[in-house]
Amino acid sequence: MTHPNGDSPNPEFEPKLIGFLCNWCSYRAADLAGISRIKYPPNMRIIRVMCSGRVDPTFVLEALAQGADGVMVAGCHPGECHYIEQNYKTMRRFYMLRQMLLQMGLEPERFQLVWASAAEGQQLADAVSKMVEEVRRLGPLQWPANWQENGQRLHALQAIVQEHQQAMEVSR
């Protein structure tokens, strides 16, 4: 799949990522990364959810449709969910949504699932850094540009209006 920036790395492009982090593990991992002064790029806008199982596919699609360059979903390790087994639902939902998004032409790097416990600040920071670099290499996503027709649409619409106006004058 090609994309607007070609295959070359694009150092000037700052990806906009959205991260849905669960309250009990991954958000605390991000907290831990913060208080441990672990450095990682600021490209991810983090949204705290009570559980990664709360992340409806609608949220991910909405993020992409509004111009996000990538989306990360992060939760407790399988078997360690605060709500017993909801992160298994996250896992199934993630792979189902991923297959759909791949068919729509999205690169897999732009939609990632990460498990990070409250003690894994470093792992979360590493995952975010890695994803930022991967998406930076891919370039901007700009999903809404996909449905903006080129200028020929306006040209054709004007042509119809003119044609009909002329016909009205003739038939008058």
Added chain:
Amino acid sequence: MNPTPSTPTPSTASSASGKPKLALYWAASCGGCEIAVLAINEKILDVAAAFDIVFWPCVMDGKVRDIERMPDGGIDVCLFNGGIRTSEQEYMAQLLRRKSKVLVAFGSCAHEGCIPGLANLSSREEIFQAVYGNGQSTENPQELRPQVQTHTPEGEILLPYFYDTLRTLDQTVPVDYYLPGCPPEAENIWKAIEAIVSGKLPPRGTVLGPTTTVCDECPRKRSEKKIQQFKRTWQTVPDEETCLLEQGLVCCGIATRAGCGALCPRVNSPCIGCHGPNVDVPDFGARMMTALSSVLDANTPEEIERILTEGIPDPVGVFYRFSLAASLLRRSRLRKKEVGPGGNGGNGANQPTGSPAVEKASAARR
């Protein structure tokens, strides 16, 4: 070119001839909606008695010029079926919006894109290639493609411009009501017409239908679901009593707006989702995916991917069969050369002198 902002309360007040004026139009659709209108049988006579039908290209003679000459708001009700794929269809949508007091997106195509909207998985050039290029019954060694403008000794001949992306009616002009279904069922059409005639219309923007799902109308027995394998319809003959989803068939009844009386599940066929999403749901496929994930009986990535690859090889086609154009992502990703003003899918007209007025008039609802 701006569609007239509609008055807050719909009115079907009598016109000069004594009867309210009705128009029916089709854009990118199959014609099934036109037949569905006739499926109300003898009640079509009541429609003809109640309305003055001013425009219905499928069944009677009528000229676009006559519509253009009408005053704005001169048509009381317009039932518009079909999505918007060409400039001509967009023009007609704008025209009929301007001339109609009440504009109804009639049927799945106008409502959410329907099957023609599935072509949003391809670009214009890919569609042209399939239709005019390497189609099995096509022989076109000169690689001819339709041209927007053709010069002839007699003058310019124009063809509509074919868009990369099919839009729904409400992504093109403001819409007052939606009648879901592929096609809408006769009794629902009749109910809608009755509501219009009697002036008992719900608030603008309403989808005329129940606010529950097909499961509520389905008589099958349901119990707790655990699905180890998705089957495709040709792989199994389901028993006639148990929930089809429990039998491994991807039945979209769980996410689809009711109103059909569960027609398909009653004849042993899974719901395919033609009534679109239930009220307040922005994305039909997201609902399907989130519901199916909850009942899938697999807890490792490998197992999940195997079940999905074997059972749902075409996820977009299954989850968005009727609603791709109206979904949050609207279409698949276009390749680089096809995005933006540079793209020219062999449709050969001059490049753009874009007018802000036209652009504004056709601005999408979302």
